Amino acid sequence: MYKVHEQSKYPNYLALVVTHVAGQNDITRVELSRGDCKEWVPMRRAYGAVWDTANLPEGSITLRFEATSSVGNSYWVQSTNALPDNWEAGAAYDSKIQLTD
Numbered sequence: 163m164y165k166v167h168e169q170s171k172y173p174n175y176l177a178l179v180v181t182h183v184a185g186q187n188d189i190t191r192v193e194l195s196r197g198d199c200k201e202w203v204p205m206r207r208a209y210g211a212v213w214d215t216a217n218l219p220e221g222s223i224t225l226r227f228e229a230t231s232s233v234g235n236s237y238w239v240q241s242t243n244a245l246p247d248n249w250e251a252g253a254a255y256d257s258k259i260q261l262t263d
Contacts (some may be wrong), residue, residue: 164225165254167212172249177214178205180227181254191228191234194245196221222247225257 168179180189189211192203193252195217205213223245241257249255 163187163254163258166245166249166251167214168251170249170251172251173218173220173224175216176206176212176218176223176249177212178212181210186232187229189227189232193228195219195224195226202226220247223249227257227259 163181165179167179169175178192180192181201192207192213194205194215195202198221199219201248203215203217203219205215208214209255224241225245226238226240228236228238239259241259243256243258245255
């Protein structure tokens with residue numbers, strides 16, 4: 163799950179709070195891409211589980227996350243549920259991702 167942070171301002175600034183990361187994994191990078199584009203743009207880790215960017219593509223946004231396990235193994239997972247182009251601050255979205263070791 164991820165939630166659009168309350169400080170987000172559509173369409174100029176997006177901050178996401180990555181939630182429900184349990185177990186032995188940590189989200190170490192987040193990248194976004196416009197739905198039909200394959201160019202990934204990194205988000206900045208603002209603090210804790212909050213990732214942000216001021217460089218937003220137009221349209222729906224696809225997200226991918228790098229997960230790192232407690233033993234140092236890293237892998238990328240991509241959300242199959244895009245952030246809609248009319249996202250709102252405070253809204254929560256299901257990434258449809260299950261992290262594994």
